[in-house]
Amino acid sequence: MSKQSMLGILLASLLVTVPMAGCIDEITDALDEGESWGKVGGLTLACLRSDTYSKMIVEIDYAPGYAPESSTVSLLKQRLEQVCDKPGGISMNLNEETFSETSSWNADLVRSVGHDTMDESPLSGSTLRWHVIMPQGSYSDDSVLGVAVDASTIALFGDSIDDANGLFNRPSSEEVENSVMIHEFGHLLGLVNLVYTSPADHEDPDHPGHSNNDESVMYWAVESQSLNSFFTGNLPNEFDADDLADMEGMKSGELSCSDQLWRP
Ligand SMILES: [Zn+2]
Numbered sequence: 001m002s003k004q005s006m007l008g009i010l011l012a013s014l015l016v017t018v019p020m021a022g023c024i025d026e027i028t029d030a031l032d033e034g035e036s037w038g039k040v041g042g043l044t045l046a047c048l049r050s051d052t053y054s055k056m057i058v059e060i061d062y063a064p065g066y067a068p069e070s071s072t073v074s075l076l077k078q079r080l081e082q083v084c085d086k087p088g089g090i091s092m093n094l095n096e097e098t099f100s101e102t103s104s105w106n107a108d109l110v111r112s113v114g115h116d117t118m119d120e121s122p123l124s125g126s127t128l129r130w131h132v133i134m135p136q137g138s139y140s141d142d143s144v145l146g147v148a149v150d151a152s153t154i155a156l157f158g159d160s161i162d163d164a165n166g167l168f169n170r171p172s173s174e175e176v177e178n179s180v181m182i183h184e185f186g187h188l189l190g191l192v193n194l195v196y197t198s199p200a201d202h203e204d205p206d207h208p209g210h211s212n213n214d215e216s217v218m219y220w221a222v223e224s225q226s227l228n229s230f231f232t233g234n235l236p237n238e239f240d241a242d243d244l245a246d247m248e249g250m251k252s253g254e255l256s257c258s259d260q261l262w263r264p
Pocket of ligand 1: 209210
């Protein structure tokens with residue numbers, strides 16, 4: 001075996017644990033909750049369409065020292081603008097926040113702290129508001145970098161994201177944060193098959209709620225055989241054609257959506 005392929009295997013084994021692991025367990029939890037905050041994907045139509053909610057605010061509350069990278073904020077805005085019809089605009093509202101929990105998180109805690117710290121309710125007037133908390137500490141399973149826990153609430157765990165960057169800082173923790181943020185918003189947008197059934201066969205059968213395409217930001221994780229694209233540090237941070245077609249289908253009504261808190 002050449003030195004190069006040895007290095008490849010070494011990188012592969014390090015990167016297997018990279019992002020996005022574990023978020024589906026929490027999605028399943030949230031799907032069982034059925035409370036007024038809705039299920040993950042429960043505000044997909046409110047986001048994709050402009051009928052009632054013509055404006056959107058993304059509230060990002062971060063612990064001191066845990067502010068998102070500016071690239072994450074601008075990329076998120078760009079990706080949402082790509083798919084959500086918001087003629088009144090999508091604004092990013094960043095606030096420093098001291099959270100009541102600083103070490104060990106679980107889905108219930110993300111929900112309760114997220115709801116307590118949110119400035120306004122998700123649906124208010126003509127504004128749809130989604131909420132990200134970026135606290136200190138890590139998830140109970142510390143391989144989890146981000147979670148979506150109901151129709152409007154996400155947490156990103158910066159300490160775990162910093163630990164997840166690859167050898168030689170490729171991918172960098174900034175790139176990991178970029179991808180995890182978009183990935184979790186993809187879940188709030190119903191991907192993959194959370195509140196609809198795709199006509200395309202792109203959900204990974206072993207990882208429900210996730211894509212089988214390693215060029216989609218919704219890719220479930222990284223398997224050794226599909227690591228080529230990750231060697232260069234290029235984590236996917238875009239929705240692929242199937243993701244985009246699914247969202248277009250939901251928006252047009254061609255694909256029926258379940259569990260919606262709002263319908264046109
Ligand atoms: Zn996920």
